[in-house]
Amino acid sequence: MRDDIINVLKNSDKAIDAFELRNILEIHTVSDTSLFQEEVQKLEDEGIIYCSNKGKYMMIENSHLRRGVMRVNKKGYGFVEVENMDDDIYVSRDNMNGAIHDDIVLVEITSKMNIDRLEGRILRIIERKIKRYIGLITFDKKGVGHIDLDESKIKLEIEIPKGKALNAVDGHKVVVELDKKINNSGRYEGHVVEIIGHINDPGVDILSIVYKYNINVDFPDDVKDEVSEMPMEVYENEISGRRDLRDQVIFTIDGDDTKDIDDAISIKKLPNGHYELGVHIADVSYYVKEGSPLDNEAMERGTSVYLVDRVIPMLPHELSNGICSLNPNVDRLSVSCVMEFDSTGKQINYEIFPSVIRSRIQMTYKKVNAILEKNEVAEGYEEFVDDLKLMSELASILRKAKTKRGYIDFGVDEAKILVDENCVPVDVVLRDRGTGEKLIEDFMIAANECVATHIYFMNLPFIYRIHEYPKEEKIRDFLGFVSSLGYHVTGNVSDVKPTTMQNILSQLEDKPEYKILSSLLLRSMQKAVYSPENLGHYGLASSCYTHFTSPIRRYPDTTVHRLLHTYLFDGKIDMGTIRKWEEKLVYVAEHSSERERASVDCEREVEDMKMAEYMEQHIGEEFEGMISSVTSFGMFVELDNLIEGLVPLRDMKDFFHFDEEHMTLTGEKSHVKYSIGERVVVKVLRASKEEKTIDFEVIRKVE
Numbered sequence: 001m002r003d004d005i006i007n008v009l010k011n012s013d014k015a016i017d018a019f020e021l022r023n024i025l026e027i028h029t030v031s032d033t034s035l036f037q038e039e040v041q042k043l044e045d046e047g048i049i050y051c052s053n054k055g056k057y058m059m060i061e062n063s064h065l066r067r068g069v070m071r072v073n074k075k076g077y078g079f080v081e082v083e084n085m086d087d088d089i090y091v092s093r094d095n096m097n098g099a100i101h102d103d104i105v106l107v108e109i110t111s112k113m114n115i116d117r118l119e120g121r122i123l124r125i126i127e128r129k130i131k132r133y134i135g136l137i138t139f140d141k142k143g144v145g146h147i148d149l150d151e152s153k154i155k156l157e158i159e160i161p162k163g164k165a166l167n168a169v170d171g172h173k174v175v176v177e178l179d180k181k182i183n184n185s186g187r188y189e190g191h192v193v194e195i196i197g198h199i200n201d202p203g204v205d206i207l208s209i210v211y212k213y214n215i216n217v218d219f220p221d222d223v224k225d226e227v228s229e230m231p232m233e234v235y236e237n238e239i240s241g242r243r244d245l246r247d248q249v250i251f252t253i254d255g256d257d258t259k260d261i262d263d264a265i266s267i268k269k270l271p272n273g274h275y276e277l278g279v280h281i282a283d284v285s286y287y288v289k290e291g292s293p294l295d296n297e298a299m300e301r302g303t304s305v306y307l308v309d310r311v312i313p314m315l316p317h318e319l320s321n322g323i324c325s326l327n328p329n330v331d332r333l334s335v336s337c338v339m340e341f342d343s344t345g346k347q348i349n350y351e352i353f354p355s356v357i358r359s360r361i362q363m364t365y366k367k368v369n370a371i372l373e374k375n376e377v378a379e380g381y382e383e384f385v386d387d388l389k390l391m392s393e394l395a396s397i398l399r400k401a402k403t404k405r406g407y408i409d410f411g412v413d414e415a416k417i418l419v420d421e422n423c424v425p426v427d428v429v430l431r432d433r434g435t436g437e438k439l440i441e442d443f444m445i446a447a448n449e450c451v452a453t454h455i456y457f458m459n460l461p462f463i464y465r466i467h468e469y470p471k472e473e474k475i476r477d478f479l480g481f482v483s484s485l486g487y488h489v490t491g492n493v494s495d496v497k498p499t500t501m502q503n504i505l506s507q508l509e510d511k512p513e514y515k516i517l518s519s520l521l522l523r524s525m526q527k528a529v530y531s532p533e534n535l536g537h538y539g540l541a542s543s544c545y546t547h548f549t550s551p552i553r554r555y556p557d558t559t560v561h562r563l564l565h566t567y568l569f570d571g572k573i574d575m576g577t578i579r580k581w582e583e584k585l586v587y588v589a590e591h592s593s594e595r596e597r598a599s600v601d602c603e604r605e606v607e608d609m610k611m612a613e614y615m616e617q618h619i620g621e622e623f624e625g626m627i628s629s630v631t632s633f634g635m636f637v638e639l640d641n642l643i644e645g646l647v648p649l650r651d652m653k654d655f656f657h658f659d660e661e662h663m664t665l666t667g668e669k670s671h672v673k674y675s676i677g678e679r680v681v682v683k684v685l686r687a688s689k690e691e692k693t694i695d696f697e698v699i700r701k702v703e
Contacts, residue, residue, distance in 0.1 A: 015056035047106045047126040072101040072153040080107045095121035101153040102129040133176045157187040164191035202422040213602040222293040234331040246358040253363045260320040262550045275341045275394045279447035282324045283333040284551035285561040302595025304553035308417045328362045337447040345401030368436035395439040406498030406541030415642035425614035428641045444549040452546035461581035466535040467528040474524040484662040498541035513677020530589040608692040615687035630663045645694030
């Protein structure tokens with residue numbers, strides 16, 4: 001009945017009262033009328049339909065109301081993000097009606113603030129998305145706890161009655177759930193569900209952010225029990241049915257401190273002059289059985305989370321660092337994708353099969369880069385030099401082939417925060433991305449494409465990694481901005497294929513602000529997500545792509561392995577199997593995308609906090625950087641190590657006019673003009689670990 005009600009209202013050109021709606025739906029019995037009233041009420045509560053003051057119903061999308069997500073500014077006002085609407089709806093502090101950050105709300109559009117900004121007021125909170133709150137607890141003389149929330153965007157007063165604090169004391173960081181509103185005040189009564197630790201304990205600052213994103217830190221007892229009964233070595237009976245590759249030269253290349261090793265590689269030059277590349281991936285799905293407590297927990301987590309001083313793994317360490325990790329000189333079960341490429345990078349042939357391998361050595365990027373970039377060979381690497389050089393040769397060919405088809409390399413740098421034993425930041429440096437890192441990236445992309453394409457042409461349910469085409473309007477806006485900087489960039493934006501984006505970037509490559517411009521262009525792109533539908537991967541210029549190469553740390557990869565076992569190795573492609581996966585993959589894709597977003601947001605917030613903590617130690621010191629963004633309230637400056645801070649307008653010694661079209665600030669008296677890409681020397685004015693903010697003052701421009 002729910003769908004019938006929606007269909008009638010969607011296809012109606014006018015509002016319909018309940019009596020007319022029942023007649024159209026031919027509802028006449030008492031039981032059907034009761035069900036009708038329930039469904040109408042549910043749809044109204046969910047913000048899908050709207051009932052006017054005259055008792056007439058219409059779809060929300062056809063009314064002056066909208067359903068959206070509340071995003072609150074630290075100052076108390078906010079914006080409602082509405083799906084399929086380009087512009088957000090501004091909501092002043094006085095019109096929030098109790099809504100807080102991340103609430104699903106019903107908003108009434110009241111006016112236009114200017115030519116492209118809508119204003120509204122919150123009518124109702126449809127759903128409070130945040131169920132748990134993180135904060136610092138202190139107790140008053142009566143023993144009532146008061147929560148100082150970590151999230152400054154959430155304006156809530158929470159009191160914890162006696163007996164509901166789990167024996168927390170002053171200074172504990174806690175996780176709190178709300179119980180009820182206290183009378184008609186803005187205060188809520190709640191209870192403590194978990195104590196994170198004392199605010200002064202090392203690492204509690206990071207854990208507080210981890211809890212905010214609902215990332216599980218500990219594994220449940222049933223998972224621990226399951227893992228305790230698992231074999232921690234490969235037995236001969238487990239090798240049956242697998243191709244034995246233990247006599248082949250296979251090795252891994254990872255970071256210095258990597259312990260969860262998903263992928264190993266091998267190379268051969270064939271008699272016909274072609275290259276045979278082997279990509280051997282840990283067979284995680286062999287150990288993580290579908291529907292087991294371990295599998296359910298891995299699916300819930302979705303991904304491992306990599307923070308400045310720790311990894312919160314998707315799988316327990318016994319698996320992620322042990323039996324699943326492709327450690328050197330031990331037998332490991334794997335799934336191999338062996339591909340043959342010609343001298344142009346064209347894939348001629350391939351095989352995908354279950355295997356058993358024994359990695360010869362755990363190489364590091366630093367030592368591999370020393371060989372490939374400086375011809376310096378570390379001890380223990382001598383016998384692998386020829387293989388590494390052959391791999392580098394093939395990687396160069398594959399990269400050229402990718403670039404030719406439209407692969408976009410934005411070349412975005414990443415920061416690495418170095419901390420001491422108490423998790424206090426001691427330095428922030430750029431993360432290396434040398435020949436070895438690029439080589440592994442090229443090989444993993446090749447394997448991911450190979451696996452995805454194979455299953456795609458079998459026409460079976462699968463999980464793809466997709467990256468949709470950018471919106472033409474976004475690219476036009478970017479080109480308009482570049483033009484305002486005085487650069488003439490050509491490109492057919494009505495045909496936004498990857499080569500068009502490649503062409504735009506190549507025209508900007510020699511510009512001093514290229515790093516900032518490429519980052520802005522990247523932000524105008526859509527986000528890559530998981531999907532059961534193959535829509536291609538725009539950034540890689542790939543028509544068919546998946547994630548197959550990291551099953552220890554990503555659940556979609558584990559799922560891909562499970563599907564390879566089901567379809568290819570076990571030959572189960574009956575209708576029951578197909579229907580099951582058609583239904584299940586919709587949830588797996590959606591949930592994995594959501595957990596990936598939470599993980600990325602958590603990692604970024606931790607980095608912002610640690611960068612601010614680092615700059616607290618450098619108040620008054622001067623640094624050189626580049627103006628990365630200009631706004632109506634100031635400008636952001638990015639230092640060479642990627643630390644970014646705000647130069648607030650209120651601290652500038654002149655009255656500055658903001659030119660939104662050209663993204664510049666111009667001093668009224670001094671006539672000094674600041675624009676994106678200019679290099680400046682700044683002094684650190686303020687930094688706050690708690691607020692995760694850094695404020696700079698411009699000392700001078702760099703000529």
